[in-house]
Amino acid sequence: MPELLSTEDSQSIHSHSCDVAIVGGGVVGTTLAAALGKSGLSVTIIEAQTLEGAAARERGYALSPLSGQILDGIGVWERIFPYIGKYHDIYLSDADCPRLVKFHPQDLGIEFLGYVGEHRIMLRALQDFINTECETVQWLCSARLNQVTYQSEGATLDLEVEGKPQQVRSRLVVGADGPQSYIRQTAGIKTWGWKYWQSCLTFMITHTASRNDIAFERFWPDGPMGVLPLAGNRYHIVWTAPHAEAKALQRLNEDEFLAELEYYTSGFLGKLTLTSDRHVFPVQLLQSRQYVRPRVALVGDAAHRCHPVAGQGLNLGIRDAAALAQVLTKAHARGQDLGDLAVLKRYERWRKVENLAILGFTDFLDRIFSNRWWPIVKIRRFGLWLLRNVPLLKVLALKFMTGFWGRRPTLSRTKTAKPAVSGGLR
Ligand SMILES: Cc1cc2nc3c(=O)[nH]c(=O)nc-3n(C[C@H](O)[C@H](O)[C@H](O)COP(=O)(O)OP(=O)(O)OC[C@H]3O[C@@H](n4cnc5c(N)ncnc54)[C@H](O)[C@@H]3O)c2cc1C
Known part of the structure; x- marks a missing residue:
């Protein structure tokens, strides 16, 4: 397989070769491409939608400090940081029990406990970064993937791009x-x-509360509610409820809905205005039995999905992307075959167990808190008491939630630039 992109016309099918074909240009796929941008590998991103279409999703993501460090190591953080929400504190509470567990950045000696990035801001920044900084990455957008065939030395992807047949040959x-x-x-x-x-x-609101730098995770018996600060006195809310209730909340008229929301947030956000549509997603846990096969690797939601409690899903995907980029860059430097199973297994060994631990943790949180049985209520209230009163436990829980445990990718330790501090959040 040739190392650099080559384009040829054979029997009217436009075809080219690359080292890595990434199918899916969401935040995880583009993070991987950007992380490979300086590796010397040729990369093709195959995306079903247009660039604008892929970025149009109305969703915010809680981002861990580790995700911020990885994006900083890639060099794209300075294009994201000024435009996203930042939170100093996390307040955790069990329904209307008045005792909060309060996490502060000084517990870990960092500036922010996390960030809240809107999909369109993150994906546009990654797309722009790839277009301006990554010469060996190219896009095939509005692409329909008809077939993938695997050979011993590579894979062939048959596509239709804007109605025209195309073929991509790739090592991985x-x-x-x-x-x-x-x-x-x-x-x-x-x-x-x-x-x-x-x-x-999920939906977004504006509010009149004086602070916009606290993330709340409130556990109700029907499901957890995450209240995540966005830039500009806005919050992104992820409200989990049984299927029928979530649908009923979506159908409520705006005034009734906001009254219900005020009850569930105890009025601490002040006057609320709805600024987005309300979207409903069924919640699922999924783990792939393998992350790799000869010539194939899975990253992000293609490999795993977890309950949105604690906002972990995309963070796991960003760590997958950084880990796979590190493994591939090293293999390339050593002259190894990128699609070789022995190379790809290094990535699987690194990420599969770490992701499983988070999947288990989010499942445990949801089950223990979405529960009215009194012995369970007593146990979890005792757990919250421990979190409030045993500093070591608090630090361990915080490390787990913020991503500072497990093996950290080299990219998270490569600081590229001091991000500009955005105005108006504190
Ligand atoms: C309600 C909810 C709230 C969440 N909140 C958080 C949070 O706070 N924090 C967090 O970290 N995570 C959160 N998540 C999880 C997060 O949304 C996902 O983990 C993340 O979006 C996965 O990104 P991805 O790039 O792997 O996949 P996707 O975002 O699904 O992107 C896949 C891309 O592939 C493209 N594609 C699909 N099929 C093809 C094909 N055949 N050919 C070419 N292209 C294709 C799609 O068009 C898309 O652009 C939440 C999830 C939900 C449902």
């Missing part, structure tokens, strides 16, 4: 194509997991 195919991953299915990789009894209702 990365599935970054989300939870229904075509790449996972065609590689014959099985998954395990379950659907929850809950759905998530």
